[in-house]
Amino acid sequence: MTSLEKEKVIVLIGPTAVGKTNTSIALAKKFNGEIISGDSMQIYKRMDIGTAKVTSEEMEGVPHHLIDIKNPEEPFSVAEFQQLVRKKISDIHSRGKTPLIVGGTGLYIQAVLYDYQFTETPADEHYRNELEMKCEKNGSLWLHKELVKIDPVAAMNIHHNNTRRVIRALEVYHCTGKTMTEYQQTQSHDLQYNAVLIGLTMDREKLYSRINLRVDLMIDQGLIEEVKGLYDAGLRDVQSVQAIGYKELYGYFDGTISMERAIENLKQNSRRYAKRQLTWFRNKMDVAWFDVTDKSRHSKNIEDISEFIAGKLQLKSNK
Known part of the structure; x- marks a missing residue:
């Protein structure tokens, strides 16, 4: 077209x-x-x-x-x-x-x-719950730094207080071995x-x-x-x-x-x-x-x- x-x-x-x-x-x-x-x-x-x-x-x-x-x-x-x-x-x-x-x-x-x-990416509820507990213990800044280590581009675009999106980005990497940024580039x-x-x-x-x-x-x-x-x-x-x-x-x-x-x-x-x-x-x-x-x-x-x-x-x- x-x-x-x-x-x-x-x-x-x-x-x-x-x-x-x-x-x-x-x-x-x-x-x-x-x-x-x-x-x-x-x-x-x-x-x-x-x-x-x-x-x-x-x-x-x-x-x-x-x-x-x-x-x-x-x-x-x-x-x-x-x-x-x-x-x-x-x-x-x-x-x-x-x-x-x-x-x-x-x-x-x-x-x-x-x-x-937007295909469904694999999820790991156990891993997600684990991250939520760690976030509660260590704070949202700690969680955000974990994302910075694997996907600094996504981390720059997600505020550290938006823990739901930070956890989702970490979960995608955990399940697929691909970062959220790599997924978006495809x-x-x-x-x-x-x-x-x-x-x-x-x-x-x-x-x-x-x-x-x-x-x-x-x-x-x-x-x-x-x-x-x-x-x-x-x-x-x-x-x-x-x-x-x-x-x-x-x-x-x-x-x-x-x-x-x-x-x-x-x-x-x-x-x-x-x-x-x-x-x-x-x-x-x-x-x-x-x-x-x-x-x-x-x-x-x-x-x-x-x-x-x-x-x-x-x-x-x-x-």
């Missing part, structure tokens, strides 16, 4: 706090589009502030998909995301609309666009869609300043109360509360750190995550980058991005 015969997809990526939401709404209006969230945490209900979930007002009437589809105690995998998004792409096309995937979770978006096959890099990938970037210091400000705004909007609700509901060793913005405040509720330290950790982890996002996108995906440092040029940036998309996908844009 040639690229012209494949379904057309616009993908908008970039680090946290760079301004993807506003840009995506403008592009959706330009290209008669509907937005599919490419964020691995916005799928969860009751996690609105910490995930910077788009509000109904911000949507400005543009349909959004894959938001609030899971309860916080439920797991969610890349394979499930791939399946759901591909169905949404076909559905949106069937109604004569243009799908826009918008988000910052690189592996999830990559799995949709390329021919990633995946096909053939695009499944006629896709254009747009990346938003900005001056690093300005981005970090925006991240710090965003965290302060989240606190003002009620982030502490939002996380306390999950904490009080007994949600602990589940995927959702490993997200940045949630795990840091759990330390405060546990009484191990002060609120000031928890907020500072949240800012620091968000800045580090933004750096990891940019590294991933630049190393793994063929992206056309647009610098959006100067927010007074927002309209001109939208115009430039729209022209680029229209040329690549042969799409007509609304003026």
Whole structure:
């Protein structure tokens, strides 16, 4: 199938706090589009502030998909995301609309666009339980260092607090002799869609300043109360509360750190995550980058991005 015969997809990526939401709404209006969230945490209900979930007002009437589809105690995998998004792409096309995937979770978006096959890798429950007990005894940093020894690339992309993913990566190696990175390298890099990938970037210091400000705004909007609700509901060793913005405040509720330290950790982890996002996108995906440092040029940036998309996908844009 040639690229012209494949379904057309616009993908908008970039680090946290760079301004993807506003840009995506403008592009959706330009290209008669509907937005599919490419964020691995916005799928969860009751996690609105910490995930910077788009509000109904911000949507400005543009349909959004894959938001609030899971309860916080439920797991969610890349394979499930791939399946759901591909169905949404076909559905949106069937109604004569243009799908826009918008988000910052690189592996999830990559799995949709390329021919990633998710076969069941062998599992060893006894080994997994053993790792869980060792982690409880020695801490998540010790566990993460075990992964660094065998797969430093995967370790760089998995936060040490995300013990579920760290253990899974160790389990895959234990069962197969192949690291998670080696497994991913065997995946096909053939695009499944006629896709254009747009990346938003900005001056690093300005981005970090925006991240710090965003965290302060989240606190003002009620982030502490939002996380306390999950904490009080007994949600602990589940995927959702490993997200940045949630795990840091759990330390405060546990009484191990002060609120000031928890907020500072949240800012620091968000800045580090933004750096990891940019590294991933630049190393793994063929992206056309647009610098959006100067927010007074927002309209001109939208115009430039729209022209680029229209040329690549042969799409007509609304003026």
